[in-house]
Amino acid sequence: MRILFICPQISGWGGMESVTSRVIKALQKKKHEVNLILVERSFHPEWEEDLPVCHLLQKSMEKKSINIGSSIFELIENIGVPDIVITMNAKLTAITRRALNNLPKRPPIVSWIHLSLKETSGAMCVQMADAHIAIGEGIKQELLTLDKYHPVHVLNNPIILPNKAIKRSEIPVLVFIGRLTYNPKRLDKLINALGSFKHKQWKLIVIGDGADKQNLEDLAKSKGINQKIKWMGWIDNPWAQISEATIAVLTSDYEAFPLVIIEALSHGLPVISSDCPTGPKEIINHGRNGWLFKTDDLEDLRYYLHKIIYKEVNLPSDEECRESVMHLNIDIVIEKLEDILSNVSI
The missing domain is CATH 3.40.50.2000 (Glycogen Phosphorylase B;)
Known part of the structure; x- marks a missing residue:
């Protein structure tokens, strides 16, 4: 399966980065073709090493939706249309949906949000996804409040179990x-x-x-x-x-x-x-x-x-x-x- 993750600019020092890196590498290990689009390079980009990363913006600029949407469309044309797209930000979900509508056949979009939606700017934009992955039951309930028409699947954050205890x-x-x-x-x-x-x-x-x-x-x-x-x-x-x-x-x-x-x-x-x-x-x-x-x-x-x-x-x-x-x-x-x-x- 060809899977594309689209992620906003993030710090590079959080749990979201650890989980994303862990999931992408595990999917690659199972022979999936995976790409990651970041809007901009992370503030601390070390976590991006060894990941199949593309950056939409090479330097800081005003992030107007039309610029990001056009860039997403052009980048997908270059790397190939995926079988499925996973968006990791509410507003990016809507921007990606508008961009992919220009394709002859749009791939499904799944939101995968790592914050409480009550603390997320533009949370209503998740309605533009075809399905949602909630990282917990609490997030699932927030998603169901915002979107009653698309399925919500609970998938908790994964860990790599260490060999021994501290x-x-x-x-x-x-x-x-x-x-x-x-x-x-x-x-x-x-x-x-x-x-x-x-x-x-x-x-x-x-x-x-x-x-x-x-x-x-x-x-x-x-x-x-x-x-x-x-x-x-x-x-x-x-x-x-x-x-x-x-x-x-x-x-x-x-x-x-x-x-x-x-x-x-x-x-x-x-x-x-x-x-x-x-x-x-x-x-x-x-x-x-x-x-x-x-x-x-x-x-x-x-x-x-x-x-x-x-x-x-x-x-x-x-x-x-x-x-x-x-x-x-x-x-x-x-x-x-x-x-x-x-x-x-x-």
């Missing part, structure tokens, strides 16, 4: 991996909550970078806990840099189907996560492989951190954590994706 640490070691921005990752919540335990023994590993890094470091200093935090910056394959840990933490205001949670569990670490509207509750079985705290309730987060730091709770075993995400193995997910794409029609 060793559990003697003292509590917390792990945060993500962009260092207040919106939506909200590491400030975790720093504020941990300020209540500045005299206890614990460590926090922070892997990531972003516009608010300095502000977050300043906040940690003001809380008297910066000496307990290891700021590692952004690292490719971050889990390989963690030799031992106790738990992973996600504090986002909103997510879709957060890759960091399933990766943490696959490495044998339980997770404390905000119970944001979509995503975490589909992965975390409260009290079994982690805990969910009320998104806007700092005291609720402190409650679970207290349990971990004071060792007042029995942590789920690494085997229990890993078992909870076995169904997201890349091979299983790719088989489901192939089945979905084979049955999409206009």
Whole structure:
């Protein structure tokens, strides 16, 4: 099958990039012909290496729909018309639909959005797709609200299961991996909550970078806990840099189907996560492989951190954590994706 992915410009440091790269390489391994169109080169383009990437715009310019649509049409004429197109942005879905209408026979278009549609500009544009892939049940419900006429298939983000779990640490070691921005990752919540335990023994590993890094470091200093935090910056394959840990933490205001949670569990670490509207509750079985705290309730987060730091709770075993995400193995997910794409029609 000839499959074309069309993606907006993205940072290069997120879960969407990891999932896209993982899926494309798995499809290629199964002998599908895959191409990826990016509107522009990523801000951090390392993830694009070894992928069949074309860039619509070679330098920054005003992104008028007519320019992007014409460029998509011309590029498809050059690389060949695919059997199916997967769009990864709501507005790009509409632009791609208009562009492909100029072909004698238009291939089906499937949307594959990696954000909550409530936080997506131009979300109504997904109606221009012939079918949708939702990365979680919460996103499926958002899509059904916007488009009652086209099928929605749930396909969770895949993982490549590591061979072994991360060793559990003697003292509590917390792990945060993500962009260092207040919106939506909200590491400030975790720093504020941990300020209540500045005299206890614990460590926090922070892997990531972003516009608010300095502000977050300043906040940690003001809380008297910066000496307990290891700021590692952004690292490719971050889990390989963690030799031992106790738990992973996600504090986002909103997510879709957060890759960091399933990766943490696959490495044998339980997770404390905000119970944001979509995503975490589909992965975390409260009290079994982690805990969910009320998104806007700092005291609720402190409650679970207290349990971990004071060792007042029995942590789920690494085997229990890993078992909870076995169904997201890349091979299983790719088989489901192939089945979905084979049955999409206009």
